[in-house]
Amino acid sequence: MITEQIKWDETPRSACSRKFFSRPLLKKQLSILEEAEGGFDQFTRSYRSFGVHRQSDNSLFFKEWAPAAEALFLTGEFNNWNKFSHPYTKKEFGKWELIVPPKHDNSPAVGHNTKLKVVVHTKDGERLYRISPWAKYVTREEKSVIYDWVHWDPPQLYSHIHPRPKKPTSLRIYEAHVGIASPEPKIASYTNFTHNVLPRIKDLGYNCIQLMAIMEHAYYASFGYQITSFFAASSRYGTPEELKQLIDVAHSMGIVVLLDVVHSHASKNTEDGLNRFDGSDSCFFHSPPRGEHLMWDSRLFNYSSWEVLRFLLSNLRWWMEEYRFDGFRFDGVTSMLYHHHGIGTGFSGDYSEYFGLQVDEDSLVYLMLANHILHTLYPDCITVAEDVSGMPALCRRVEEGGLGFDYRLAMAIPDKWIQILKEFKDEDWNMGNIVHTLTNRRYGEKCIAYAESHDQALVGDKTLAFWLMDKEMYTNMSTLIPMSSITDRGMQLHKMIRLLTHGLGGEGYLNFMGNEFGHPEWLDFPREGNNQSYHYARRQFNLLDTDHLRYRQLYAFDRDMNRTEDKYGWLAAPPAFISAKHEGDKVIVFDRANVLFIFNFHPDKSFQDYRVGVEAPGKYKIKLDSDEVLYGGHGRLDHNTEFFTEPTPFNGRCNSVMVNNFPQVVKLSLLKNVSMNVN
Numbered sequence: 001m002i003t004e005q006i007k008w009d010e011t012p013r014s015a016c017s018r019k020f021f022s023r024p025l026l027k028k029q030l031s032i033l034e035e036a037e038g039g040f041d042q043f044t045r046s047y048r049s050f051g052v053h054r055q056s057d058n059s060l061f062f063k064e065w066a067p068a069a070e071a072l073f074l075t076g077e078f079n080n081w082n083k084f085s086h087p088y089t090k091k092e093f094g095k096w097e098l099i100v101p102p103k104h105d106n107s108p109a110v111g112h113n114t115k116l117k118v119v120v121h122t123k124d125g126e127r128l129y130r131i132s133p134w135a136k137y138v139t140r141e142e143k144s145v146i147y148d149w150v151h152w153d154p155p156q157l158y159s160h161i162h163p164r165p166k167k168p169t170s171l172r173i174y175e176a177h178v179g180i181a182s183p184e185p186k187i188a189s190y191t192n193f194t195h196n197v198l199p200r201i202k203d204l205g206y207n208c209i210q211l212m213a214i215m216e217h218a219y220y221a222s223f224g225y226q227i228t229s230f231f232a233a234s235s236r237y238g239t240p241e242e243l244k245q246l247i248d249v250a251h252s253m254g255i256v257v258l259l260d261v262v263h264s265h266a267s268k269n270t271e272d273g274l275n276r277f278d279g280s281d282s283c284f285f286h287s288p289p290r291g292e293h294l295m296w297d298s299r300l301f302n303y304s305s306w307e308v309l310r311f312l313l314s315n316l317r318w319w320m321e322e323y324r325f326d327g328f329r330f331d332g333v334t335s336m337l338y339h340h341h342g343i344g345t346g347f348s349g350d351y352s353e354y355f356g357l358q359v360d361e362d363s364l365v366y367l368m369l370a371n372h373i374l375h376t377l378y379p380d381c382i383t384v385a386e387d388v389s390g391m392p393a394l395c396r397r398v399e400e401g402g403l404g405f406d407y408r409l410a411m412a413i414p415d416k417w418i419q420i421l422k423e424f425k426d427e428d429w430n431m432g433n434i435v436h437t438l439t440n441r442r443y444g445e446k447c448i449a450y451a452e453s454h455d456q457a458l459v460g461d462k463t464l465a466f467w468l469m470d471k472e473m474y475t476n477m478s479t480l481i482p483m484s485s486i487t488d489r490g491m492q493l494h495k496m497i498r499l500l501t502h503g504l505g506g507e508g509y510l511n512f513m514g515n516e517f518g519h520p521e522w523l524d525f526p527r528e529g530n531n532q533s534y535h536y537a538r539r540q541f542n543l544l545d546t547d548h549l550r551y552r553q554l555y556a557f558d559r560d561m562n563r564t565e566d567k568y569g570w571l572a573a574p575p576a577f578i579s580a581k582h583e584g585d586k587v588i589v590f591d592r593a594n595v596l597f598i599f600n601f602h603p604d605k606s607f608q609d610y611r612v613g614v615e616a617p618g619k620y621k622i623k624l625d626s627d628e629v630l631y632g633g634h635g636r637l638d639h640n641t642e643f644f645t646e647p648t649p650f651n652g653r654c655n656s657v658m659v660n661n662f663p664q665v666v667k668l669s670l671l672k673n674v675s676m677n678v679n
Helices: 011-019 025-035 190-203 240-252 306-322 333-337 363-378 410-424 431-439 464-468 485-504 550-568
Strands: 051-054 060-065 071-078 095-098 114-121 127-130 148-150 171-178 207-212 230-232 256-261 325-329 382-385 407-409 447-449 508-512 578-584 587-592 595-600 610-614 621-624 642-644 655-659 667-673
Touching: 051 256, 071 095, 171 550, 190 240, 190 550, 230 306, 240 256, 256 306, 256 382, 306 363, 306 642, 325 363, 333 363, 363 382, 410 431, 410 464, 410 485, 431 485, 431 578, 431 587, 447 485, 464 485, 485 508, 485 550, 485 587, 485 595, 508 550, 550 621, 578 610, 587 610, 595 610, 642 655
Parallel strands: 171 207, 171 508, 207 256, 256 325, 325 382, 382 407, 407 447, 447 508
Antiparallel strands: 051 060, 060 095, 071 114, 114 127, 114 148, 578 587, 587 595, 595 667, 610 655, 621 642, 621 667
């Protein structure tokens, strides 16, 4: 039992509620898939027929879905941009096909790395130039704003060497953006990430990478959330083969890789996006107004359309098969789940907010279908939902009436930390409120906890480290000079916030790249408003490579925090028992996975002979201490000290232990029972 668990109704009730209107629809979809397409295995491999494919005789087979088009033609460098020489043949259900025979020398008529366009003739007499929705590679010339469809058929495809790692029991995610993964003010590459960033992630003890902004997006400053080409890996970082190598090398290190997938909406771009592909205002989307997201200025998919399901489900399969990703973080799930998209809507946890006409049943069934297919085909696949609403059973199995996700992001936690740092003095921090936020999650549904992600660092906000230390980070991060009081406080709280979140906040943990060492400032991508500057669109790993800077100390703590979790496995353990959240002392104590966590957040009060409750009797020793000099602390604890329990019940635990030295805010201790194993 968890004393501070929010009193939600248990998940099975909500799961049963959903069974009556979702599972029958899911079963119906699966049945139709079996009847019409021979099952979901073939249906989700439609990327093998749509787009362009070289046949065994070197002819090229082209296929598109454009139901509102009057005619389709293929043009490109191969036919000197002739707009009429290569017409598609119209087939059933709005599909179009074309076979281009090989040249006289039997080589393909369209060479590798050459440009193509689909010419769409509409019923209104318009002639539109489009990129295939199934394009595997698109590029943009330096002075152009429009992306080009480029035929990718290299003579030597990358061959994966290493098998996928097993699904981690404790998920420790490193959220990363390839383009900003360099100290240099430029767009970094896949190769740079492979050689320079992967070794750091491995050293830090993260076993999962969540890659952002991989699906091609014409507008770099969209952070990868305005997708234009769903099957194309972004060419601004390099080639598809270089991304495959990145993932393969990560696998060789035992690291799984998740794709930040955006199926909640799409860019409004027409010439290089999905919008108005066939000249209509629908095709892949609902017609306006339902098909437009007013706040995101983007298009919304029609999840009830058979061909949209083909496109999106095949898209998931493509990234799993071609690039060997290990799963997905689904972006914008809240927007998908509700007709109101979460706009102007608060969620209190009342079930009327989750079960009613405001729920978009089509997208609900799509998410169930996606999770069912992914977990059936790839049992170790990991899916994470970005949902702020708290939809019940989001992370319960489809068989139980849930949506089938493995994890949901605990999005209230980073907001709480930012609010505390913005609005409260240290002495006014409310321990109970912090604990409530960290433990306020649905029982039996796994959460990914995080103190900050990319969202908290975007322009208009700043990293936790910068909130804590601000301008002191420019002048007082050197070990060659004494720490100022601001830097001292900031360093210690940075460590404590992250470990408290790590230990108490969920069943997985996430860190955004660079924040592990207290990255200063904020994120801002090149745009008109900043004169196209890359100054804030980079990660200053060079700060770690300077021996006398304190960033190394924060890095070391993050590394050892992850390594300690890897050893004791608290993320995979049942939720913690919180035995203390003392407002006067500013102390939080809890135990999880036979590990005792003790935090003193008091700004100026230390304690001697401080009693804390513990369940497992025996001898305890310090295993992680934020006050260690290695981590920028003051080294006030003797790590040779042994702590013996007493059979004195305390704060709801059967035993207790006396901590003989418990300094103020710069102190955190984590003790491990070393005398016995407790189930």
